[in-house]
Each structure stands twice: as structure tokens, then as C-alpha cells.
Amino acid sequence: MMLAVLGLILRASVVVTGAAVLTFVLLWFAPGDPAMAIAQARFATVVSADVVDQVRAEVGLDAGFWSAFKDWIGPLLVGDFGNSSVTGREVWPDMANAIGYTVPLALTGLAIGLAIAVPLAVLAARNQGSVLDRFAVGIASLGVAIPQFWLGLLLILLFAVQLGWLPAMGARSPTHIILPALTLGLGVAASLTRIIRSGLLEARGQGFLPAFRRRGINEAHVSRDHVAPHAAIPVVTVFGLELAFLLEGVVVVEVIFGRPGLGDFLVSAIFARDFPQVQAVVLLTALLFVVINLLIDIFYRVLDPRIGEHDA
Amino acid sequence: MRSVLVLAVCFIALAVFGPMFAPYDPTAINIPNRLSGPSAEFPLGTDALGRDILSRLLYGARWSLGLAFLISLIGLCIGTLVGLAAAQGGKLVDWIVMRTTDTFLAFPELVAAVVIAGLLGAGTGSLVFALSITSWMRYARVARGIGLSLKSRGYVVQAQLAGMSPLAVARWHFVPALVPSLIVVWTGMFARAILGISALGFLGFGVQPPMPEWGTMLLDARIHLRSTPLQMIWPGMAVATCVLAINLCGDALRDSLVERTS
Numbered sequence: 001m002m003l004a005v006l007g008l009i010l011r012a013s014v015v016v017t018g019a020a021v022l023t024f025v026l027l028w029f030a031p032g033d034p035a036m037a038i039a040q041a042r043f044a045t046v047v048s049a050d051v052v053d054q055v056r057a058e059v060g061l062d063a064g065f066w067s068a069f070k071d072w073i074g075p076l077l078v079g080d081f082g083n084s085s086v087t088g089r090e091v092w093p094d095m096a097n098a099i100g101y102t103v104p105l106a107l108t109g110l111a112i113g114l115a116i117a118v119p120l121a122v123l124a125a126r127n128q129g130s131v132l133d134r135f136a137v138g139i140a141s142l143g144v145a146i147p148q149f150w151l152g153l154l155l156i157l158l159f160a161v162q163l164g165w166l167p168a169m170g171a172r173s174p175t176h177i178i179l180p181a182l183t184l185g186l187g188v189a190a191s192l193t194r195i196i197r198s199g200l201l202e203a204r205g206q207g208f209l210p211a212f213r214r215r216g217i218n219e220a221h222v223s224r225d226h227v228a229p230h231a232a233i234p235v236v237t238v239f240g241l242e243l244a245f246l247l248e249g250v251v252v253v254e255v256i257f258g259r260p261g262l263g264d265f266l267v268s269a270i271f272a273r274d275f276p277q278v279q280a281v282v283l284l285t286a287l288l289f290v291v292i293n294l295l296i297d298i299f300y301r302v303l304d305p306r307i308g309e310h311d312a
Numbered sequence: 313m314r315s316v317l318v319l320a321v322c323f324i325a326l327a328v329f330g331p332m333f334a335p336y337d338p339t340a341i342n343i344p345n346r347l348s349g350p351s352a353e354f355p356l357g358t359d360a361l362g363r364d365i366l367s368r369l370l371y372g373a374r375w376s377l378g379l380a381f382l383i384s385l386i387g388l389c390i391g392t393l394v395g396l397a398a399a400q401g402g403k404l405v406d407w408i409v410m411r412t413t414d415t416f417l418a419f420p421e422l423v424a425a426v427v428i429a430g431l432l433g434a435g436t437g438s439l440v441f442a443l444s445i446t447s448w449m450r451y452a453r454v455a456r457g458i459g460l461s462l463k464s465r466g467y468v469v470q471a472q473l474a475g476m477s478p479l480a481v482a483r484w485h486f487v488p489a490l491v492p493s494l495i496v497v498w499t500g501m502f503a504r505a506i507l508g509i510s511a512l513g514f515l516g517f518g519v520q521p522p523m524p525e526w527g528t529m530l531l532d533a534r535i536h537l538r539s540t541p542l543q544m545i546w547p548g549m550a551v552a553t554c555v556l557a558i559n560l561c562g563d564a565l566r567d568s569l570v571e572r573t574s
Binding site: 015 | 507515
């Protein structure tokens with residue numbers, strides 16, 4: 001078991017290293033003149049070639065690929081993301097500030113999603129084939145098909161424009177989180193409902209359950225000790241997928257609702273060609289993603305020792 | 313199964329023939345009629361430049377569905393080749409290929425696509441590149457899994473020992489095993505591509521105006537949310553309907569596949 005976990009950690013570190021290299025290569029070989037874009041973002045006007053060259057030297061874009069790579073990866077290893085090429089400020093404090101807006105949004109979204117999906121899936125699975133079940137599956141299928149940004153616009157239209165109940169743009173007060181979190185949460189609920197439901201149904205279909213019941217073990221015990229662990233595996237899988245969904249959702253949702261979070265930070269950094277900022281966001285996302293998936297892989301092996309017997 | 317085929321045919325028809333039913337040129341600007349509501353003349357109204365929304369929606373199908381088809385096909389080709397190479401190439405190749413796949417999987421698809429499309433410069437070419445390069449990994453995993461399990465099957469080993477050419481082995485043993493599973497993955501990725509195209513379009517990194525892609529149309533409509541809210545209903549409904557229908561196709565295909573194998 002320890003050996004398997006070590007193997008997984010080694011694999012994850014290979015992936016993180018690969019992701020860092022890939023990020024740098026992508027940005028380095030992107031077409032267009034980043035120095036020009038940075039200069040324009042800095043001075044907000046048309047700039048002369050001299051100024052562009054000056055910016056190029058200052059940001060280190062005139063160095064070769066390898067020396068630039070070394071200059072980037074060295075400080076990164078001690079957690080220094082460098083300075084923004086546009087504002088010259090350190091990347092980390094600004095990014096931390098953005099994360100401060102994104103984390104509550106993602107967690108609230110996830111909580112809303114769980115609060116809807118778990119009861120709905122349990123009810124649907126208990127009454128398989130009923131009207132309620134078909135309704136739940138239908139709504140969930142529809143929910144998965146609706147683009148997040150459109151759902152966000154519909155919610156703004158209904159609650160902010162027509163009814164005037166909730167604020168839509170910005171993040172000034174706590175109520176500003178409601179609509180974006182609802183947008184994310186409904187999306188999460190749609191995908192979770194289907195997967196929890198089928199996980200429960202599969203767990204219920206296990207052949208040993210009728211044997212327990214015939215031996216007189218009561219239904220609550222059977223559910224808790226035998227159905228739940230079986231249903232847990234697909235649910236754990238989904239958490240990995242949900243994380244991706246949340247990270248993707250956050251980008252569009254923050255842009256729609258004008259929330260100054262990580263998604264908004266990323267999109268404006270891309271427009272300004274602010275490489276250090278883009279690299280920091282992409283790398284942090286990848287790191288988070290790999291770590292969560294690593295934890296999930298370890299968790300699998302705890303839940304079901306059969307997993308991982310063949311590959312290590 | 314029959315309803316799935318009907319749906320599939322409907323979508324192909326929509327993308328191919330839809331524009332023929334468009335009453336107007338989707339890019340024709342008509343300022344006097346800007347932001348008008350639905351009328352006999354303009355069934356779904358007009359946008360901020362007075363362009364007919366129905367015509368734009370119908371032409372938009374070609375962009376959204378056509379590009380999604382292209383993207384998912386590129387992903388399918390890359391992924392299958394990579395997966396089979398991993399399965400066939402021995403331990404070291406397999407390790408390198410699969411860690412590369414994991415590395416690509418380390419980025420959430422849409423986040424990676426936004427970064428790539430944004431850095432390449434907004435446009436259709438970068439959109440296709442960004443979404444293809446971030447969507448081959450699932451095919452690769454499926455193809456590798458099937459490839460590995462086939463390699464050790466008795467009938468494949470016997471065919472190879474009997475001197476069947478590698479091409480013939482691929483044709484008669486690998487293709488029939490791969491196709492059904494890959495088609496199921498493909499329908500899911502096709503739907504995701506439609507969502508991805510519209511999301512990138514909406515963020516301004518995708519198909520550029522004045523082309524009538526559904527996500528780009530939503531970006532336009534968002535500005536006029538207060539004055540003409542109906543304008544943003546239609547493109548969103550088009551995306552949702554297509555994705556829903558394709559997902560249902562995928563579910564039906566998967567069910568019939570499970571039935572056949574069990």
C-alpha cells in the first residue's frame with residue numbers, strides 16, 4: 001500500500017513537471033510579439049519601436065529559450081511566481097486576492113450542487129422508474145446540456161433585471177455571490193444527480209444484498225454498511241470531474257458576473273499577454289488538479305483494495 | 313436506436329441545409345431595423361446591427377455543429393493513434409505516452425483551451441487548434457485499454473503467428489473492437505466541443521464577428537440584455553437543444569452497446 005502510494009506520488013510529480021514545461025513552451029512559442037502587447041497594455045497607446053525594445057529587454061523576452069526557462073523555473077521552485085510584465089507588481093499577492101473571490105464562489109457552488117443532487121438522486125434511485133425518477137433524470141440531462149454562461153445570463157435576466165431581487169455585477173456585498181454561485185451550483189447538481197443515481201442503483205443491484213436482508217439485517221444497516229461504500233466509488237470519481245467543471249465554470253461565470261476572481265484575472269492576463277500571470281494561473285490550476293486526483297487515487301485504494309492490484 | 317438515427321439525420325440536415333431556409337443574409341446590416349422584436353418580417357427579431365436573428369441562427373448551425381464535428385474528429389484521430397501506439401509500443405513507449413496524456417489531462421479542458429486560443433490570437437483556426445489539442449486524451453485512454461486487452465487475446469496472437477499482415481490484423485481484429493467504444497466517446501466529445509466553441513465564442517476568443525456563431529451571438533446579445541432580452545434566448549436554446557440531443561444519442565448508443573456485449 002505504501003509503495004503504491006509512493007508510486008502514485010512519483011507519477012503525479014512527473015505530471016506536474018510536464019505541465020510546467022508545457023506551460024512555458026506554449027507561452028514562449030505563441031505567435032505575435034508579446035513585448036508589443038505588454039507595452040500597449042502598460043501605456044494604453046500606440047508605442048514606438050524603441051519603447052517596445054526597451055520593454056522586451058526589461059521583461060527578459062530578448063533572452064534565449066533556455067535562459068528564460070531557467071530564470072522562470074528557479075524562483076518557481078521556491079514558490080516565487082515572479083512579477084507581472086504589465087504592472088511590474090508581484091504576481092502572487094494579486095493572484096491571492098483573486099483566489100479570495102474564487103474559492104468562496106466555487107465552494108458555495110459545490111454546496112448548492114450537493115444540496116440539490118444528493119436528495120434528488122437518493123429519491124430517484126429509491127423510486128426507480130417512477131415519475132419522480134424520470135423527472136430527475138430529464139432535468140439533469142437538460143442541465144448538463146445548458147451552457148453555463150447562458151444559464152448565468154438567464155438568471156441575471158430573471159432575478160436581477162425582471163424581478164430586481166438580487167445584484168448581478170461585481171462583488172461588493174455578500175449577496176453578490178448568490179447568482180454566480182447558483183449558476184455554478186445548478187450545473188454541478190445536473191451532472192452529480194445522474195452519477196450519484198446510477199452509483200446507487202448499481203450498488204443496490206449487488207447480489208449479496210438480498211442475502212443480508214433474508215438474514216434479517218435491517219434496511220438502515222444494509223444501506224449504511226453495504227450500499228453506501230459501493231456507491232462511494234463513482235461519487236469520488238465525480239469529485240475529480242466536478243473540480244474540473246468548477247474550474248472551467250468559474251472562468252465564464254466570473255466574466256459574466258464581473259467578479260474579480262481567478263477566471264477574470266486569467267482572461268485579462270491573456271488579453272494583456274502578461275505571461276507571468278498566465279503561467280501562474282495555469283500552473284496553479286494544474287497543480288490543484290493533479291493533487292486532488294492524486295488524493296482520489298489514494299482514496300480509491302482505501303475504499304476498494306482490489307483497485308491497483310494490476311497496475312502500480 | 314431508430315430515434316437516434318432520426319435525430320442524427322436531423323442535425324446533419326440542419327447544418328447542411330439550414331442556411332437554405334434563412335430569409336436574409338446573416339451579416340447584412342440594417343440599422344433602421346435594429347433591435348426590433350419578433351414580427352412577420354423578422355420572425356425572431358433583429359440584433360443591434362439590424363441583422364435577422366433567425367438567419368444568423370440557421371447559419372450559426374454550420375459554424376457550431378460543423379466546427380464541433382471537425383474538432384471531435386481531429387481529437388478522435390490523434391487520440392486513437394496515440395492510444396494504439398501506447399498499447400503496441402512496449403513498456404517504455406507506453407509509459408512516456410501515458411504520462412504525456414496525464415500531463416495534458418492535468419489542465420481543465422476549457423481553461424487550457426481559453427489560454428491556447430487567447431495566446432494564438434482569436435480566430436477560427438486557433439479555436440479549432442485549442443479545442444482539438446485539449447480533447448484527444450479520452451480517446452487515447454480508451455484506445456489504449458482496448459489495444460492492450462486485444463494484444464493478449466488468443467485469436468489475435470494466433471492470427472499474428474499464422475502470418476497475417478499487421479495491416480490485416482488491424483483491419484479485422486482491432487477496428488471492429490475499437491469502433492463501438494470510440495463512437496460512444498466521440499458523441500460525448502462532440503457535445504463538449506459544441507459547448508466549448510460557444511464558451512470560447514462568448515469569451516471573445518472564438519469565431520469572430522460578424523460570423524454568426526452561437527456563442528459569439530450570445531456575446532452580442534449580452535450587451536442588450538435589458539432592452540431586448542429575447543435576443544439572448546435563441547442562441548442559448550440552440551446550443552442546449554443540440555447538446556441535449558447529441559447526449560441522448562450517446563446514451564442510446566451506449567445502451568445498445570452494453571446490450572450487445574452482455
